[in-house]
Amino acid sequence: MPSSDSEDFESADEGQEENDKKVRKKRTSSSNYGDNALETISEPKETIKSSARHQTDSKPKSDGWDDFDIDCPIENEKVVENKEMKKCNVSKSKEDIKSQDTGWDDFDDWGNEETLIKTTEQKQQEVKSDKDIKELTDKLAASTVQSSSWGWGWGVDSLLSSATAGITSITSQVSQGISNVLETGIGAPDPEELARKNLKATAEVTEKHPDRNVNDDKEVVKEAAQTSSDDVSFPFGSLLSGVTKFVETTGTKVIAGGLDTLETIGKKTMEVLQDGDPGLAKKRAMLGLDPGEKPVLSQILREAKAKADEEDKIREEKREAKEVHYENLFDDFEGLVHLEALEMLSKQVSMRIEERLRAADPEKKQDIKETMQQVIELCEIPEDEDDEETSEDQSKPDAFHEKLQIATQDLGLKLQFQSLVKQYTDILDFLSSNDSMNEKVIYKRAVSSLAQATALSVEIYHKTAEMLLVKTRRSTADEADALTQMTVVLTKHISELATLFTVKLNSIASGNKDQINNYITNIFLESGNSSTYIQNAFQLTLPILQIGAV
Amino acid sequence: MVDPIFDYQFRLILIGDSTVGKSSLLKYFTEGKFAELSDPTVGVDFFARIIEVQDGTRIKLQLWDTAGQERFRSITKSYYRNSVGALLVYDVCNRSSFEHIPLWMMEAKRHIEPHRPVFALVGCKIDLVGTDNKNGARREVSCEEARMFAEENGLHHVETSAKTGLNVEEAFVLVAQEVYNRIQTGEYKVEDGWDGIKTGFNRPNGMDFNLLEAETVQSTCC
Numbered sequence: 001m002p003s004s005d006s007e008d009f010e011s012a013d014e015g016q017e018e019n020d021k022k023v024r025k026k027r028t029s030s031s032n033y034g035d036n037a038l039e040t041i042s043e044p045k046e047t048i049k050s051s052a053r054h055q056t057d058s059k060p061k062s063d064g065w066d067d068f069d070i071d072c073p074i075e076n077e078k079v080v081e082n083k084e085m086k087k088c089n090v091s092k093s094k095e096d097i098k099s100q101d102t103g104w105d106d107f108d109d110w111g112n113e114e115t116l117i118k119t120t121e122q123k124q125q126e127v128k129s130d131k132d133i134k135e136l137t138d139k140l141a142a143s144t145v146q147s148s149s150w151g152w153g154w155g156v157d158s159l160l161s162s163a164t165a166g167i168t169s170i171t172s173q174v175s176q177g178i179s180n181v182l183e184t185g186i187g188a189p190d191p192e193e194l195a196r197k198n199l200k201a202t203a204e205v206t207e208k209h210p211d212r213n214v215n216d217d218k219e220v221v222k223e224a225a226q227t228s229s230d231d232v233s234f235p236f237g238s239l240l241s242g243v244t245k246f247v248e249t250t251g252t253k254v255i256a257g258g259l260d261t262l263e264t265i266g267k268k269t270m271e272v273l274q275d276g277d278p279g280l281a282k283k284r285a286m287l288g289l290d291p292g293e294k295p296v297l298s299q300i301l302r303e304a305k306a307k308a309d310e311e312d313k314i315r316e317e318k319r320e321a322k323e324v325h326y327e328n329l330f331d332d333f334e335g336l337v338h339l340e341a342l343e344m345l346s347k348q349v350s351m352r353i354e355e356r357l358r359a360a361d362p363e364k365k366q367d368i369k370e371t372m373q374q375v376i377e378l379c380e381i382p383e384d385e386d387d388e389e390t391s392e393d394q395s396k397p398d399a400f401h402e403k404l405q406i407a408t409q410d411l412g413l414k415l416q417f418q419s420l421v422k423q424y425t426d427i428l429d430f431l432s433s434n435d436s437m438n439e440k441v442i443y444k445r446a447v448s449s450l451a452q453a454t455a456l457s458v459e460i461y462h463k464t465a466e467m468l469l470v471k472t473r474r475s476t477a478d479e480a481d482a483l484t485q486m487t488v489v490l491t492k493h494i495s496e497l498a499t500l501f502t503v504k505l506n507s508i509a510s511g512n513k514d515q516i517n518n519y520i521t522n523i524f525l526e527s528g529n530s531s532t533y534i535q536n537a538f539q540l541t542l543p544i545l546q547i548g549a550v
Numbered sequence: 551m552v553d554p555i556f557d558y559q560f561r562l563i564l565i566g567d568s569t570v571g572k573s574s575l576l577k578y579f580t581e582g583k584f585a586e587l588s589d590p591t592v593g594v595d596f597f598a599r600i601i602e603v604q605d606g607t608r609i610k611l612q613l614w615d616t617a618g619q620e621r622f623r624s625i626t627k628s629y630y631r632n633s634v635g636a637l638l639v640y641d642v643c644n645r646s647s648f649e650h651i652p653l654w655m656m657e658a659k660r661h662i663e664p665h666r667p668v669f670a671l672v673g674c675k676i677d678l679v680g681t682d683n684k685n686g687a688r689r690e691v692s693c694e695e696a697r698m699f700a701e702e703n704g705l706h707h708v709e710t711s712a713k714t715g716l717n718v719e720e721a722f723v724l725v726a727q728e729v730y731n732r733i734q735t736g737e738y739k740v741e742d743g744w745d746g747i748k749t750g751f752n753r754p755n756g757m758d759f760n761l762l763e764a765e766t767v768q769s770t771c772c
Contacts, residue, residue: 318555319555332598334598338596340745341593341596341629344628344629344631348628463592463593466592466593466594466625467592467593469624470621470622470624470625
């Protein structure tokens, strides 16, 4: 039932729409939708007044409702445009009553399938009588979207707070909402208001309805509604059969797409119209304020504040995240850019090797390839030989420094390891200090230290590569051996750092055990990351070693 | 550490003869320090600092400090490509360092192609001018001729001292602003495979806001 409800609803609207369409055609075939919306705004005014006379002409039925909601977003200045349109429409508008009636009356009945079918049949007949049926139906597809969503707008408007339930409940409530709307005179937001805004435009109109004022609107609407319900059986012919397929396709479109937008639009229009002071309404509309949302303003402000807080929080979190984000730290310590520069060198040298290979005669080519392969073999990292003979009279950083120097002594370059050694010293100082530290502080320091040590290591590879390239006398085998040893020392250093930090974390008596375990896992993860960077740097240095041999 | 949030990263390269003061200029700009003695640069060194351009956009300048020594020339030229700006550095008390500027500029243009970098002509060691009695240093490049050369070639020109800090900031801001202006006019774009300009660590606005909007729209349907 609920589903059929919604469909019926749309089809009912379509009846109006169809009529509306005809009217439009009459007026100005060239006018586009937006324009129509504007012009029709003024129409309903007349419509309401003349609602007493139920005219039977289907053509002028255009209720302007669908147009109506379209209009609301449009600025006041556009309303002015209507002035001219109105002039021509005024005469027709008398007859327009009908349209409104039918629309409303259908709304009331929409839950009632029998009535609907009846009306739809009538609709069809009407359509048949029209020569342009086909064209109309085509247009109908488009227009249906608007008109039906208008109805939704009404219903949803009054329901909004409770309308979170499924479509089933909504549809049932919508009908209620609509009747509410009619009774409470929400329907009254008739163009009168709009017309008043635009005095010039309404001049003609007001002449005809001088007695009309805002306060009367409600009653007028009521009246209109009543008359419309009387009319139930009247106008909508048997359009249904011709139209249903459009309804089906467009119905889904409507629901998926335009509904929400139109709902908002409709709401706004209502609010503008209901406001007693047209000048104020105009101003508000111009300022883009929604007068009807006044009571909710505080809520909006609250939400805005909450949002701002949330953003601050996110920002803070991002900053925080970056503080312990390994890659960012690695970048901050210039590790990334050293790696990138090393890569540039590596690529360029590789290209030079390729060139040499291409230029060489076949025999030589084979030699070069073999040599290059030998270099690669020389650079294979040996299996862990576990020779941890740390002399006792030496501090850890000094031992580390010595190892690095021994490893690289055959390189024939003056490499600088001070920064790495100093960093190591600092870390040891930090860890041996008796200040009470929470796990977070240690963790941050651990990640940052790993990133820094890695960045410094990569820098050493980069510098080594640069210096090897400008070195006058190369001894590739020694260089390869030295760099391999250096890589071993550096990767061991990284895992040593990771171990130091995790031991420290484990030694914390108090604190969240889960969190600490989490940190420890991350530290080992990042140390693995560090080793990968170091190995990559080493691999990038390979062509630089190779070119010395070929 | 610097505020990690920035909108763009520009890569600038400093080139010029050995000992003109490139590294000192960068050291002052990034650390506010001046070292009387420093080792010659090996290959390339890196510095970074975040600055703000006129509209408040935060720019991280990644600065490539190249070795001026001839022996590194073959290496340093492979570093040019990803630069969006180049500072041509000379020593106001060293005539030949200024005379080499056109060569440096040609080299930079050739290697940065097809991109067209922002150039700035930066004279260093302005603090030494006038102290000729003591150090034997004397201005060998007048401000006028440097300015003339700059105008002919469409460069910005500035004379600096890494010792007193005079105009150091200005030299870099000048280039950053110019690069930023060219982004605004659409001349420069962030491109894949070119690291001259990169977008930075995002501010937590745009995306989140859009998501919220989208959700609101969705929820009103059905």
